[in-house]
Amino acid sequence: MNAAIYKTGFSRMLCSLAALSVSAGYVFADEKLINQNIHLGPASCASSVCHGKLDRQKDINVWLNEYRIWTSADKHSQAYRTLTSEDSKRIASYLGLGSATTAKVCLDCHADNVAKDKRGPKFQLSDGVGCEACHGGAEEWIKSHAAEGATHADNLARGMYPTEKPGDRAELCLSCHMGTDEKFASHDIMGAGHPRLSFELEAFTTNQPAHYDVDDDYRQRKGEIPGFNLWLTGQVEAARRYLELAGQRLGTNAGIFPELALYDCHGCHHEMDDKRWTPARGGPGVSPGSPRLQDQHLVIVQAVVGVVESAAARTEMTEASAAFIRSGQENIASVGQNSQALITWLESRKREWSTRQFDRNTIVAVRRALIQSAADGKTSDFNSAEQVYLALESLSYTLGDRQQKTSALDRIYAEVENDSSFNPASFSRTAQNVRGEF
Numbered sequence: 001m002n003a004a005i006y007k008t009g010f011s012r013m014l015c016s017l018a019a020l021s022v023s024a025g026y027v028f029a030d031e032k033l034i035n036q037n038i039h040l041g042p043a044s045c046a047s048s049v050c051h052g053k054l055d056r057q058k059d060i061n062v063w064l065n066e067y068r069i070w071t072s073a074d075k076h077s078q079a080y081r082t083l084t085s086e087d088s089k090r091i092a093s094y095l096g097l098g099s100a101t102t103a104k105v106c107l108d109c110h111a112d113n114v115a116k117d118k119r120g121p122k123f124q125l126s127d128g129v130g131c132e133a134c135h136g137g138a139e140e141w142i143k144s145h146a147a148e149g150a151t152h153a154d155n156l157a158r159g160m161y162p163t164e165k166p167g168d169r170a171e172l173c174l175s176c177h178m179g180t181d182e183k184f185a186s187h188d189i190m191g192a193g194h195p196r197l198s199f200e201l202e203a204f205t206t207n208q209p210a211h212y213d214v215d216d217d218y219r220q221r222k223g224e225i226p227g228f229n230l231w232l233t234g235q236v237e238a239a240r241r242y243l244e245l246a247g248q249r250l251g252t253n254a255g256i257f258p259e260l261a262l263y264d265c266h267g268c269h270h271e272m273d274d275k276r277w278t279p280a281r282g283g284p285g286v287s288p289g290s291p292r293l294q295d296q297h298l299v300i301v302q303a304v305v306g307v308v309e310s311a312a313a314r315t316e317m318t319e320a321s322a323a324f325i326r327s328g329q330e331n332i333a334s335v336g337q338n339s340q341a342l343i344t345w346l347e348s349r350k351r352e353w354s355t356r357q358f359d360r361n362t363i364v365a366v367r368r369a370l371i372q373s374a375a376d377g378k379t380s381d382f383n384s385a386e387q388v389y390l391a392l393e394s395l396s397y398t399l400g401d402r403q404q405k406t407s408a409l410d411r412i413y414a415e416v417e418n419d420s421s422f423n424p425a426s427f428s429r430t431a432q433n434v435r436g437e438f
Helices: 031-035 066-073 075-082 086-095 104-110 131-135 152-157 166-177 187-191 201-207 216-222 227-249 296-308 311-330 332-355 360-375 382-399 406-416 424-437
Strands: none
Touching: 031 131, 066 075, 066 131, 075 104, 086 187, 166 201, 166 227, 166 332, 201 227, 201 382, 227 296, 227 311, 227 332, 227 382, 296 311, 296 332, 296 360, 296 382, 311 332, 360 382, 360 424, 382 406, 382 424, 406 424
């Protein structure tokens, strides 16, 4: 685990608890909008009269040094370069891909790998994940977006991607950080040496080097996303994306094994004398020694449901989640049916959740539910424990009491700092010991 993702080495903005604006609703843009126009490349944004100034400009509402921030501090700019490393060369060799710098399965996430007919004269794959990989091909809006009187709505109409909307941001980020059916880090890729994928939208958004201010001008044009809503949207979309992948990929392998990348990695990958399975964690119908489908985002959403929904709704989701997990052991063919049932359930809530004004007491209650879930041993796999820590820190920043919770959060962080040394029983004991502080 990379400590930089979690520890407070970055300046984190305390998000308002005001209601989401309509513009931040959960109406997804089509992710393919990113690629509908020609991508001109970061060099097209790098002029000193555009976004390439050395320093931030303080007398206007755009910093104009965004290109400099991207090249000097944003890891997206290094994504392609990663493919030239010795580790990447070895992974590509093991998979029979030739060079990682030319393999589509690598380029789809380590570069802005649009079709050749969508690449402008200054476009280079070696730029990595550039401006247009997130903001959409600039062919139609690069000139007009800075024109006097231009509006954000005008830019969107010309193909700019609405990253200010939490659902759209989550969908776009997760297309690489979790994958899609077309670009997926399979168990073969993981076995060849690719790192485990881990993502939480609010934490990654906050720790991403900022290149804009959420000031009055920004709010007027794009609205504002409260921290809790951004976090919850990320969890719901991550759960939905995982369920979608499970329905698409399980049971379709040509060999005798299902797609094991969708199962809990650490359920198998740990020392033989490290006994981790418990009935509470396994759940009904999951026997010791059985690979278990991942459910870290479902567990987090269940904690939220326990606070913000009715008892009947809580029962519905708990039973649907249990049926999905069981299907991974009992009947691979039924995974698609059970995953779709959960997707339908999430779809029925996500729009209302994304626009609801959650008060402070509700957010405090969700935070307590998460630490209680950990104390009860319900998050004893590493992926779930990791998401619990990220959630506790995120919600503490949103509530404005992160400083007061430093000692408790540091103790929980120490439990998930390294997945190789993670001890489920120790994590649960630590959660029991610090839950009173939340």
